[in-house]
Amino acid sequence: MEFKISDKMRNMKPSIIREILKQMSDPTLISFAGGNPAADSFPAEDIARFSDELLRQDPVAALQYSVSEGVPSVREAVRAFANRRERVAKENDGVLITSGSQQILDFAAKCLCNEGDVVAVENPAFLGAFNAFRSSGARLAGVPMEDDGVNLAALEAVFAAPEKPRFFYCIPNFQNPTGKTMSLAKRRAVYALAVRYGVPVLEDDPYGELRIAGGPVPSIKSMDTEGAVIYAGSFSKILCPGMRLAYCVCDKKLMAAFVVAKQCSDVHTNVWAQRVCEAMLTRTDMDAHIREIRKIYAAKAALMMEQLDEKCPQVRYTRPEGGMFIWGTLPEGADMPAFVRECLARKLALVPGNAFMVDEEAPCGSFRMNFSTPTPENIVKGVSVMAGVLAAQGL
Template structure:
C-alpha cells in the first residue's frame, strides 16, 4: 500500500523522547526518562468516589454532549482559582477546557498561524509543541533559553529577522526539559517585546503549581492588558495525566474562533473526566498540591545529593525550585546522544539534550533527568549507574 501522506505530517519528526522511553521498557531498567507524575500522587479511590457520586447526582449531564467551552462548574472553579491566585481578569478573558495540555498548543496554533508563519520558541523546549507548530506549516525560530528565561537580545533579533513571526512560545515555570524558571524581569521583557511588535504569546504552564522552593512568580498572563497572551494550563501534572484535562485562557475576542477550533476536533472534552477534575478542585486541592510539592522536593533533594556524592569531574547540574526535571551538563563538545542510548544497556534511561532542539541532529552536551517517578532506592541506584557509566564514557573521550 502506498497512500499519499499529507506534507504537514511528513514535516513532523518522530519523538526522540518517546523512542528512548520505549527502549527503556525492559525489566531492570531504572528510568529517569519519562516526565510523568509520581504514582504516589494519584488518587484513584477518590476518583472512584467522585464518579459514583456524579452518576448518582447528575447522570444525564455526564452521559450527554457538553458545552464546547467545557463543563461550566469546572470552568468557574478555574476562573475563581486563577483570579484569586494570579489576579487574572475574567471580565476580559474566557476559559476553554481541553483534552490535556497539548490541545491548548494545538488550538492556539490552529487559530493564530498561517502557512509559513514563524513561531519564535525557546531552545531547548518541549518537542511535542515543535511538532504541533510544524503540523500547521509553521517555521520555527529558536532563541537561547538561559537559567532565568529567554535571552532578550536574541529574542528581539529573531523578531526583527522574521517579519511574519506570529507567536512567542514559552514554558515559564520549571521548564521542560531544563527545569529553568523565568524571572519576573524576563517575563515582563518578553511581554513588552510581544506588545511592541504585535505578537501573541503562548504561555505553556503545566508545572506552575509544583513549586516547592523560592517565591511564586506571576504568569505573563496576569499582566496581559491587551489580550495577546494565551495561557495553557493542565491537570496532568497535578492530578492525573489519564484524565486528559487541560485548559486554555484567552481574550474573549477570540472566543468564537477558539470554540470552532475545538468543535472541529472533538466537540468537547469528556464529561466524566471534567467532573472528576471539578470535584478535585473544590475538595482539598490546596492540600493535594502541597503533598505533591513535598514529594517532589524530597525526590529532587535525593537526586541532587547523589549527584554531589557520585558525579565524576566535569559534570554540572541545576537546582530547580519546582517541577520534575534536572539538567545535567557534560563538558563542552561532548555529545550525549549515543551516551543516552548506551546508558540503557547499563541499567538507566535518560533523555539526550538533542531531543529538545529544533535540529535534533546537532550534537548537544546535556541530559534531561526526571526524578518524579522513581523511589529513593531507584534514584540512588540509578544515579550510581549513570555516574559510573559517565565516568567511563568521559575517560574514553579524553
C-alpha cells in the first residue's frame, strides 16, 4: 500500500547528525559529533540501590499506571529542586514530569501552534527543537546569535512582524551548538520584549547545572512575574539520559493544555524513572554529585581547548562556561563542508554548523565539537586529525 504521509512529516529532512551517527558503528572512528553525557558521570550505584529498594519493597508503586502530570511526590521533589537556588516555579506555575525535555518542545508546538504558524528560534540552535516544531507544522523564524545571546533588534523585528510568532525558543545557558551563554542584560531584555509583544518564551535549560567557569546567571523564568515563560529542565545530564526524565514549569493555564497533550501522547512518564529520581533528589546530596560532574566536564573542556590552541590556532572557537559543546569557526573563505568531510574520511566525526541553522543551505563556516563523550586520549587524537586536515587543505 502507498502511504500518504502528512504534509508536516513529509517535509521533515533526515537529520544530518543522525546520518553521521549511523557511521559510528566503526569502532576506529573518533566522535566529536555526539551529544552524550559522559557515562562516568552517571550515579549508577545510587540508581541501582534505589531501584532495587523500590522494586523489592513497593513494586506496584513503580509498575502500575499513574497520573499524567507525574507522581505527586515526585512533582513536589522536582519543584523543590528547581527552586533550591532561585525561584523557577512560582505559585501560579504547575510542574509536569515528561519523557525527556524533547517532549516539552513537542508539547509547546502542539499546544501553541496551528499548522503554518511561526515560531521564533535562536539561529543556530538545537536541531531536535527545530524538528519538534516543524513536526507540528510550524515555520521557523531564526534570530541570529551573538556572543552574549540573540541579537535583540532582530528578535524585536520578528516579534513585531505581521505574523507574530507563537513563542520564542532559546537555550540561555551554554547553548547547543554554540556553547554561548546569554548575558543577564539580554535575559532581562528578552523577557521585557516577550511581555511587551505577548510572545511566550520557551527557555530550554538542559545544561544549566553543568557550569564549569564564571558565575551563575539567573534564569529568564526566575524573572517571570507575568507567566510568560515556559521552563524546560532535564535530568538527562545530571542523572542519565536513558531514563528519559525531564520537567516543565509553566503557568497553570497553559499547563492544563500540556497535561492533555501528555495524556494523548504517552499517558504518563515511566514511573520507575520518576521514583528513582525522587529518591536521588530527596536522599542524596545532588549538589555534591553535580560538583563531581562539573569536574569531569571542566577537565575535558580544558583539554580540548588547550589542544585547539596548540594545534589549530587558525580555528576560532567559543570558550564555553559549561555544557558539552565548543563551536569552531574556520578562517574566512574556508570550505567547511569539505573540512568536515575530510575529517570524517580520517575517522573524526564533527557536525557541520549548517545542521543547526534554520536554513541548512545557507553558507556556514562553523562546526560543532562535543567534549563530554570522547575520552581524553581521543580528544587529543581528534584535534590532531583536525590539524592534519587544516594543513592538507592549506588553511
